[in-house]
């Protein structure tokens with residue numbers, strides 16, 4: 001079989017490596033892919049992940065049997081709709097279902113209408129009204145730009161004055177572009193965060209192993225928000241009892257709500273949850289695999305990934321028993337110094353032979369001739385699996401030390417909180 005994966009980061013590399021475990025998979029194409037993915041797939045750097053017509057034409061030319069659309073942008077633009085129009089089977093939600101991520105207003109209204117637990121909120125398209133509301137609000141408060149803002153459209157001002165600045169910069173100065181025409185202002189929630197990715201065909205759901213992201217740039221959860229500096233799975237806060245509550249109060253009601261709204265969700269639905277003192281609540285939905293959650297979740301998947309994805313596409317997921325390996329996984333991101341601010345590119349990367357159970361996922365690199373050089377903020381994700389989280393972290397960090405490029409930056413406390421919860425350290 002020939003498979004095409006749309007995207008070019010660490011998440012896509014993890015999807016590609018997993019798909020290749022199926023002996024029926026002969027060729028994987030990646031659009032655009034990256035320097036390291038080129039070891040596992042035929043990369044098409046000249047085609048962008050948002051160039052839908054070129055993606056469909058390429059899939060047709062190469063007689064691709066199945067397409068996986070991983071990033072949010074092509075999903076929101078309707079990549080899956082176009083592939084289906086061309087008769088090409090694929091994995092991912094259509095544009096209408098992808099609104100669950102691409103419009104915060106859509107997802108917040110969905111949760112309110114169907115009684116799915118989330119932070120209380122108000123929606124504003126008029127900056128004057130938003131500013132008025134802030135006068136009587138409690139702080140800290142959470143302000144979110146409505147549209148996709150590359151994961152950066154959330155501000156948490158701690159005072160009225162900061163909140164006024166936030167509204168002015170989002171709605172008047174448009175720091176997040178048109179995404180800021182409408183904002184959601186919501187209640188600040190507290191509690192541990194859990195990421196739960198789930199396969200769903202619209203009706204049946206198979207939640208994946210839970211995970212914990214580390215979004216801030218610095219140790220001790222300090223510094224700026226990033227795309228994610230490391231992950232562990234499973235997330236020790238997410239007990240079986242909490243999983244049952246989430247299934248009943250959040251997962252199944254969300255799927256039913258999407259069907260009811262005429263946009264059943266098929267693909268990977270990502271539940272960003274906060275375990276508040278009043279029970280689990282949805283912080284956000286994503287219409288796709290998380291990055292770098294995928295890098296710790298997929299290595300623990302026992303069932304063949306392509307089989308699961310085909311069951312989602314064919315709406316036969318209820319007939320499949322999706323199984324997981326015991327044990328734990330940890331991923332440490334190696335970033336370019338300066339990220340998420342400005343950083344240097346083009347630094348040569350050297351990766352020695354890695355031990356068994358350690359995988360290097362490539363996120364932001366490219367080939368210059370035969371030399372692998374850095375080309376993005378998050379460069380590599382070093383994932384290790386082991387019987388315990390402590391062992392997985394030890395292996396991932398030991399391997400992360402051996403990889404070299406100028407300016408390499410990583411957090412040194414990935415998984416520390418999870419270990420404390422487990423009582424491992």
Ligand code: AMP
Nearest residue numbers: 119142151154186187188189272283284
């Ligand atoms: P998001 O882009 O929606 O994932 O938000 C980014 C981060 O902001 C989340 O991972 C949370 O840590 C934080 N956040 C978002 N919404 C809330 C909320 N209502 N209360 C507290 N923290 C929040």
Ligand code: GLY
Nearest residue numbers: 213228290291292
């Ligand atoms: N790691 C968070 C995300 O993928 O949105």
